[in-house]
Amino acid sequence: MDAHFEYVLRLADDQLVLGHRISEWCGHAPMLEEDLALPNIALDLIGQARMLYTHAGEIEGNGRNEDQLAYLRPEQEYRNLLIVERENGDFAHTMLRLFFYASFMELFWEKMLTSSDEVLAGIAAKAIKEVRYHVRHSAEWVIRMGDGTDESARRLEDAYDDLEAYCTEMFEMDDVARDMVAAGIGPDTQALVESWKAKVEAIFREAMLNRFAPVEGHRSGGRKGQHGEEMGFLLADLQYMQRTYPGLNW
Amino acid sequence: MGEEARHQAGPALEAVRQRAWEVAASVEDPEIPVLTIADIGILRSVDIDDEGRAVAKLTPTYSGCPATLAIELATEAALRDAGFEPVIERVISPAWSTDWITEEGRRKLSDYGIAPPVSGSNSKMALFGETIVACPRCGSENTRKVSEFGSTPCKAHYQCKACAEPFDYFKCI
Numbered sequence: 001m002d003a004h005f006e007y008v009l010r011l012a013d014d015q016l017v018l019g020h021r022i023s024e025w026c027g028h029a030p031m032l033e034e035d036l037a038l039p040n041i042a043l044d045l046i047g048q049a050r051m052l053y054t055h056a057g058e059i060e061g062n063g064r065n066e067d068q069l070a071y072l073r074p075e076q077e078y079r080n081l082l083i084v085e086r087e088n089g090d091f092a093h094t095m096l097r098l099f100f101y102a103s104f105m106e107l108f109w110e111k112m113l114t115s116s117d118e119v120l121a122g123i124a125a126k127a128i129k130e131v132r133y134h135v136r137h138s139a140e141w142v143i144r145m146g147d148g149t150d151e152s153a154r155r156l157e158d159a160y161d162d163l164e165a166y167c168t169e170m171f172e173m174d175d176v177a178r179d180m181v182a183a184g185i186g187p188d189t190q191a192l193v194e195s196w197k198a199k200v201e202a203i204f205r206e207a208m209l210n211r212f213a214p215v216e217g218h219r220s221g222g223r224k225g226q227h228g229e230e231m232g233f234l235l236a237d238l239q240y241m242q243r244t245y246p247g248l249n250w
Numbered sequence: 251m252g253e254e255a256r257h258q259a260g261p262a263l264e265a266v267r268q269r270a271w272e273v274a275a276s277v278e279d280p281e282i283p284v285l286t287i288a289d290i291g292i293l294r295s296v297d298i299d300d301e302g303r304a305v306a307k308l309t310p311t312y313s314g315c316p317a318t319l320a321i322e323l324a325t326e327a328a329l330r331d332a333g334f335e336p337v338i339e340r341v342i343s344p345a346w347s348t349d350w351i352t353e354e355g356r357r358k359l360s361d362y363g364i365a366p367p368v369s370g371s372n373s374k375m376a377l378f379g380e381t382i383v384a385c386p387r388c389g390s391e392n393t394r395k396v397s398e399f400g401s402t403p404c405k406a407h408y409q410c411k412a413c414a415e416p417f418d419y420f421k422c423i
Binding site for chain 1: 310312313314315343344396397398400403407423
């Protein structure tokens with residue numbers, strides 16, 4: 001498979017799957033403001049995914065559009081990070097995952113602004129503005145919960161213990177990623193580790209959370225299509241309409 | 251119109267282009283109907299191509315803004331109703347910024363009860379890095395942010411501590 005296509009597809013899958021997860025909160029958030037905030041964040045991510053899928057389809061050149069890429073691929077062909085497919089868990093779990101991921105993507109999109117792929121650079125310029133809001137919003141909640149009640153702090157610690165193993169996958173480099181660095185299309189994500197750690201730990205200190213930025217985890221495989229059990233359920237929900245009524249249009 | 255425009259050049263073509271711009275520029279934003287798409291700055295350009303078609307370039311505010319498609323369809327319809335053969339192009343680069351909202355647009359927003367995006371470097375409280383947003387009703391700067399995310403992706407939710415008015419703030423991006 002073409003490395004460029006694969007690379008853009010990975011990025012699209014990350015945004016779509018997390019966007020879908022966060023959209024599951026719609027109507028269930030703990031307060032009205034969050035019921036507006038979470039779907040807004042999901043919309044940003046799904047909007048980014050749409051642009052990325054369209055671009056991936058153009059690179060592939062087989063006439064696949066955003067809908068076919070999103071709705072008609074089986075689980076093994078999805079290339080997203082495992083951290084984005086994890087179930088939402090409670091509110092602390094949702095916010096900590098968003099904080100970890102958005103903090104990474106803020107660094108990633110910054111590097112992508114100078115990509116030799118002009119479409120990706122254009123998407124980065126839009127996405128960076130949005131992801132800054134996601135970082136700020138999730139970081140505020142991490143601080144509020146970590147430095148809040150015993151229960152909120154315990155829930156945040158539990159979320160950390162569940163998510164820590166999934167963070168290193170964000171920084172992993174493989175042949176596809178190295179090809180993209182060589183072509184000037186994508187950044188070396190290993191070089192983002194220190195900035196990410198510094199950012200996460202600064203917020204952890206404010207949150208009084210006695211944990212370190214997790215950079216030695218060991219869960220990976222999403223980029224190769226090896227997903228957790230929850231991914232099948234997620235896609236069953238996401239793809240239901242096109243699977244049941246193939247070719248259905250608005 | 252396509253046939254007619256194809257054979258025009260120079261000042262005549264410019265007059266056609268200007269008319270196409272005025273038609274497209276009059277399209278209202280479905281979420282904030284007090285503003286036109288030219289006021290918000292999402293209508294980037296209208297040109298007449300070699301085949302006499304009116305090519306309107308639009309840029310979305312936020313990636314996932316649900317109004318994007320509705321705005322494109324409305325612009326297409328407006329141009330068609332005015333006798334043009336429309337072509338709508340979505341451009342994402344350079345990325346839309348709240349700086350592109352026109353002065354007229356900012357005034358209309360404020361009259362409508364939505365605080366326009368803060369511009370200029372003196373808008374930050376030096377000590378706290380907080381943005382000061384003035385209440386669109388009473389003008390007081392004694393306001394608080396209720397939520398970073400408001401009724402649409404481009405707005406945040408604020409409340410005035412002086413007059414108690416809850417209001418939307420058009421976020422600065």
